[in-house]
Amino acid sequence: MEGVLWYVLTGTRGGENRIRLLDAIDERPRNANQLAEALDLDYKTVRHHLDVLVDNDVVKKSGDDYGAVYLPTQQARDHWHVVEEVSAEVEA
Numbered sequence: 001m002e003g004v005l006w007y008v009l010t011g012t013r014g015g016e017n018r019i020r021l022l023d024a025i026d027e028r029p030r031n032a033n034q035l036a037e038a039l040d041l042d043y044k045t046v047r048h049h050l051d052v053l054v055d056n057d058v059v060k061k062s063g064d065d066y067g068a069v070y071l072p073t074q075q076a077r078d079h080w081h082v083v084e085e086v087s088a089e090v091e092a
Helices: 002-011 015-027 032-039 043-055 074-078 080-091
Strands: 059-062 069-072
Touching: 002 015, 002 080, 015 032, 015 043, 015 059, 015 069, 015 080, 032 043, 043 059, 043 069, 069 074, 074 080
Parallel strands: none
Antiparallel strands: 059 069
């Protein structure tokens, strides 16, 4: 999982936004529309990044497609120190 987190958060374009999304849903689970508003991002951009995070088992969704709420997977929570490490490095 550590390699996956480094890859999706730094190895591809959009890593910074994915870190922001992870921080926001760690704070409290939200749907894509709420995330778009909270982070001042385009809804389609948020959906794309959420799809990447879901495909890589970093976040999971609960509920129907439009109203689905996203939250970190247990696997991501178990490696949250890596998310924090990546976040600190990206900010530097």
